[in-house]
Amino acid sequence: MNELQTQLTGSDMLMGLFLPIGIVLMFCSRVRFRNEIDAALRMFCTVAIGLLCFWAIGFGLAFGNSLFGFSGTTLFGFSIRPGEVSPQKFLHYAILSVIPSLFVVGAMMERGRLSGSMLLAAAVSVFVVPLVFHWTWAETPTGTGWLAVTGFQDPGGSLVVFGTAGWCALAVSVVLGPRLGRFNAGLSPIRGRAPTITMLGMWLFILGKLALDTTFGAVPGDDMEWQIIVALLAASAGVSIVMIGTFLKNNFLSPGDWSPSALSALIAVSAVGYEVSPILAIIIGAVAGVLRAVTRNILEHYEIDDIGNMISMALIPGTWGVLIVPFLVVQEPGNFNLFNLLGGQVLGLSVVGIWSFSIVFVLAGLLNRTGLLRVNLNEEQNGLDLTHFGSNSEPAFALRQVSRTSGNLHPYDFDLKSELSTLLQTFNGALQEFQLDVHDAGQRTNLGKTGDIGSTAAIQLAVSFDAMRLAAEEVNLLIEQIVRTQENSGNSISEKAGLMSAIRLILEQPVEDVGSLARRIRLEIDSDELESYVRAANAACGRLNGKLNSVLQLIDILQSGAPALQHVDPVALLEKISPKLKIQAEALGTTLNMSVESSPGMIQGHPLYLAKLLNSLVELSLSRSDGVSSVVNLEIRDFGDGVLFEILDTGPVLPARALEALDEPFSRIADDLDIRDLDTIISVALINQLVRLQEGTVQFKSEVGVGTQIVVRLPYFEDQETA
Known part of the structure; x- marks a missing residue:
């Protein structure tokens, strides 16, 4: 390989980093504001821990000299000599090795402990994934992986990478249980914070996957451009079939299905190395999109919380891709036996699925018994930003959202936004004043030195402000809905003004209640009275949150189409x-x-x-x-x-x-x-x-x-x- 080829390969391999970056964005964009810092930092830590573990132990287990086709015994991090391992090969498989860990950590979003998720990520990178790599992909001087010997083929990692990721994520989701309110009848669905970032993550995923496959992985060769076309056709078919089906069933399009459907098709067609005709690629992609939608419905039926539909995206489409390999991949003359090839694929599916699911299921169960897997009820309600990093979303973050969008609105809309901004600012000021008054009263009554009473009051105060922060999140969603309503020419001025009046009435009462409590706290009170005022403030926040949710539900119902009965x-x-x-x-x-x-x-x-x-x-x-x-x-x-x-x-x-x-x-x-x-x-x-x-x-x-x-x-x- 000459210098130019080396540079091109190195730059293309760096593009492969878009794959884990895309996965990180797709997971992080589906959490709520109070968990966004935790989501981003734990995914960053997952990549860091995964790469270190794969360098130190995982690469050796995956591609070192084979011991009976079961495990590698050389090429561990500290023993690798210069020139002994191709940098391109190491980078390629290191990137792929962190994907199952990202899926495991992503499946624990908004309710999993940081310590437990990092332990599981390390175990997957050190033990689970490297052995799967060795069984299926290893070709060493002392032997070949035992599944590869049986004829198992998965050149694009449809099962080896993404199937493993799906099974691992499914195992931890089953043990962990769903997020609070995820499947409660009558409640509003849990909303992700940034659907547009989900779409960006999808495009980065596609770029990274194609970069890895067309430079070093499944399909290196002279037909790179044609293979990219085949991959994009499959992804387009996957998302199109789901869009059409969703619209015919529900009379509206669900944007949450677009990205997973496109990527499930890409995962499926990569199993055959993109070496198929455009028609076959479209069929493979369409079937993968349908299978992903069916898998999502099955997971929801059994109340398995699949954040961002990522488990359904990887699990069954990966299985579908591997099963069709014997029918589509050209075999060497004299070696074609469909029954044997299909048997090897089924064996590989069974082994990888059982191995990945059972190991993570057992490890997650042990962590759950020790209290390291899931946060407690209060921590989940408060948000993991506060639990793990001592950070918190400000109750007035909606004001920043208003200021970002107000310049693009018509004059009438700007007046409404300005008025709402003033109301929110008043509300936030009342909260801050209340907090300061509670602190001053605590100093006067020696609340911080009275043991149980001080602890209880502090907890009540924290819950009160968290409830108000949650209400502010709902207000932000309502503001976004107002902007969309105003852009719709069918809405009258009276409807816009009425909606604004509703928000004003809802916000004014909590401001008055909290202000009244603050005035009472400034008087001479004892510890018991102060604690009761904190509880009253918490109740005011809860009432506000409930009323805003009612308005949001009514807006959603008024704008929704007729459901499938x-x-x-x-x-x-x-x-x-x-x-x-x-x-x-x-x-x-x-x-x-x-x-x-x-x-x-x-x-x-x-x-x-x-x-x-x-x-x-x-x-x-x-x-x-x-x-x-x-x-x-x-x-x-x-x-x-x-x-x-x-x-x-x-x-x-x-x-x-x-x-x-x-x-x-x-x-x-x-x-x-x-x-x-x-x-x-x-x-x-x-x-x-x-x-x-x-x-x-x-x-x-x-x-x-x-x-x-x-x-x-x-x-x-x-x-x-x-x-």
């Missing part, structure tokens, strides 16, 4: 959410009675929307209750061609404005409303929209001195009705 068992769903509803009723001193008059069958609906509907029905009645004397009755019964949900309460009547705002709620909101009527308008509109999306009907009847009756009718599923 399914068979839903309303009784089973009610049993699942009833404990939460009963706790809320007890806290308000209200009697909540729930009954099923008959045994209605499966209705035509959507599980998530029906859960939100039942929650909204009961919560509306509870919020309108007038204390201990109030009674709320929820009854489900058969009603001809459908199921009837009837809820009765003895609270105050619904305001007329709420019943007039069923279809355009924000056009009826103004500054003269009180916060209770605002809550009612949002709840009534949400109920109406949820019923409409499930092709049902709803009636509201409210009378002074009697109470409120809400009757919802949802049809049976068509198959059941005809039966």
Whole structure:
């Protein structure tokens, strides 16, 4: 190899670093703001630890002189002599070796301990991945990997790298369990912080994968340009088939599926070294995209938290790519035996899957038993930035978001943004003032020296400010939604103004509550009173967060298309959410009675929307209750061609404005409303929209001195009705 070729290979190999960088960006962009520092730094540490471990031990186990085809015995880091190992070869496999570790650490995002994730990453880089490399890819003077001897082929690392990564990540996800609220019916989905960075990560992944494969890995040769075209065609087919299927099923496109679908197709076609025709590449990519979507649904069914759909992206598409190798790769004359080749591939799939999953599953289980795997409840709620690095997102970070975007808005929009910025600044100032007053009061009462009382107050204060920070995150998401709404010409000025009034009403009450608490703290108080004020501030933050979530849910429902309706068992769903509803009723001193008059069958609906509907029905009645004397009755019964949900309460009547705002709620909101009527308008509109999306009907009847009756009718599923 001459000097020019060496330089080209070295620069191309550096482009291979785009592959792990892309994976890091795809994982980090799918976490929430309170975990972004932790996500970025733990992924950086994973790469650093992985490279050191692979240099010291992993490379020798993978490519040292073979011991019975099972493990390498030479070329460990400190014993490597200059010129003994090609730098290009080491860099190529070092980059590939950190990918499974990144998947393991990524699968632990937002709930895994930093120490446990680093221990697992080191174990995967030292032990799990190198032995898989040796079994499948090693060709040494003393022997060849035992799986390679059986005829197993995976030139692009479809299974060896990405299948291993998927199995390892699946194992740790099963042991760790999902994030809080990930699969709770009726709650808003967990939102990633930066979908655009996910797309950037996808492109870097593609560039890095092609750079590695076309310079040193699966397909070095003179047809590099054609191989790149084949790879891009496969990736395009993978994302296109999923986009079309999603749109036909849900009547909207899900951007969270685009990147994983494209990359799953690229992973699958790399198993055959891109040595296929464009038509076959498109077929391989399309099948891989469908398999990834099916795998995602299976993981969600079993409540396995697949952050960013990365497990489904690597696991089954990698398997699909390896299985088609015997049918597509040209074999040497006289050595073609389809049965033997397919048997070697199946053996490799089984061995790699069992080895990767079982080792990580056992190690994760041991770490879990010692408390090193998952953070506790408070730490997860507070965010891992604070838990691991002592950092925290400011409650006013939404102000920075406003300042970045305000210059691109129309004058009317800018006025709204300026007003919202002022409100948020006032709110943040009230929090800071409250914190200083608590500190001063603690000094006056010697709170920091009173042991348990001081510790409890400090915890309550931390929880209070964390709740407010979470509310600020929701406000930021709402601001982004306002910008999108204003860019839509179909929205009227009255709707924009009403939405702004709603946010103003929601923010003003917590500001007043926290300010009132701060004024009381400045008086002479004892330790018990100070602790109660901290709890009250925490409650104010919690109420704010709940109200903002209600507004966000209503905006999402108003802008969403009709979902694909399914068979839903309303009784089973009610049993699942009833404990939460009963706790809320007890806290308000209200009697909540729930009954099923008959045994209605499966209705035509959507599980998530029906859960939100039942929650909204009961919560509306509870919020309108007038204390201990109030009674709320929820009854489900058969009603001809459908199921009837009837809820009765003895609270105050619904305001007329709420019943007039069923279809355009924000056009009826103004500054003269009180916060209770605002809550009612949002709840009534949400109920109406949820019923409409499930092709049902709803009636509201409210009378002074009697109470409120809400009757919802949802049809049976068509198959059941005809039966």
